[in-house]
Amino acid sequence: MAHQDKGKYFKKHPEGTKVAEDLKQEILKQVKDNNIACKAAEKIAQKTNVPLSEIGVGIDLLNFNIVQCQLGLFGFDGKQKRVPAAATVAPDLEAAIRTALVNNRLSCVAAWTIADKLGVKRLDVCAACENLQIKVKPCQLGAF
Numbered sequence: 001m002a003h004q005d006k007g008k009y010f011k012k013h014p015e016g017t018k019v020a021e022d023l024k025q026e027i028l029k030q031v032k033d034n035n036i037a038c039k040a041a042e043k044i045a046q047k048t049n050v051p052l053s054e055i056g057v058g059i060d061l062l063n064f065n066i067v068q069c070q071l072g073l074f075g076f077d078g079k080q081k082r083v084p085a086a087a088t089v090a091p092d093l094e095a096a097i098r099t100a101l102v103n104n105r106l107s108c109v110a111a112w113t114i115a116d117k118l119g120v121k122r123l124d125v126c127a128a129c130e131n132l133q134i135k136v137k138p139c140q141l142g143a144f
């Protein structure tokens with residue numbers, strides 16, 4: 001969502017969408033200054049065995065900002081991106097990225113999967129995408 005939509009994230013979801021009370025409490029434990037870090041959302045998902053997409057809906061319904069994207073794409077001191085383009089891209093990484101593309105984009109979940117499979121940092125996958133001029137979208141938490 002655009003900057004002007006800040007604080008209205010609940011509007012992305014159908015009226016009447018609810019967040020379970022136990023999930024709400026887990027999210028509230030991780031919020032600092034109306035923000036929740038991507039890594040904190042991942043920890044909630046691991047702890048509760050709830051998909052990240054559901055965690056994202058809960059965050060939206062509670063109107064919190066998702067910050068510190070683990071791919072370096074948003075939420076860093078008012079800046080959109082924190083990840084520069086990689087100088088070069090290893091052939092195996094490029095092949096994995098290109099194989100996972102849907103509509104010429106790499107999803108966040110695919111980027112995480114590639115990083116795990118190849119044993120590289122998530123930021124490195126995104127830096128490779130910057131080099132290859134490939135957009136990383138959609139976010140598995142529903143941001144941007």
